[in-house]
Amino acid sequence: MVKTVRLEPIAQNTSVETNGNLLSVLINKDLDVLKECGGRGMCATCHIYVKEGMESLSPVSRREQRTLEVITTCKPHSRLACQARVLQDGVVVELPPGMYINSIKDIEALIGRRADQDLLHPLTGKVLVEAGKLITRSTLKQIEDTTSFNVGNYFSLTTDS
Structure with a gap:
């Protein structure tokens, strides 16, 4: 089943298969997102903020949590796009500025x-x-x-x- 994800600040809606990760959404929109570790949740280059719908994503794993801990711009609503799988509609994602x-x-x-x-x-x-x-x-x-x-x-x- 397809879920809808909103991308901010570009104000675009995009689709992803249920259990698809947010990194695939960003890559499909040709956004300049790095993926240095190949999507294994170890490099933090796909760090994003979840503005809405954190409960609509898969839980944070121990590996993802350890990686998030090294990011100085990490906030309570930070995720790694490669690790965050979309389970339900209602997710709004924002790339960190810079x-x-x-x-x-x-x-x-x-x-x-x-x-x-x-x-x-x-x-x-x-x-x-x-x-x-x-x-x-x-x-x-x-x-x-x-x-x-x-x-x-x-x-x-x-x-x-």
């Missing part, structure tokens, strides 16, 4: 320009370059230093005994 970067090469192409919007670290959600700020080579070096976060190391430290 642009998620995939690699340092994405930033290199922007050197000498001002950031149109905040550039966010894809794992932690930390603002790397504020909107309106000039992206320089020294900014690039700073970004390289702050993006050394290793997901595998984090999860090896947080696994339950």
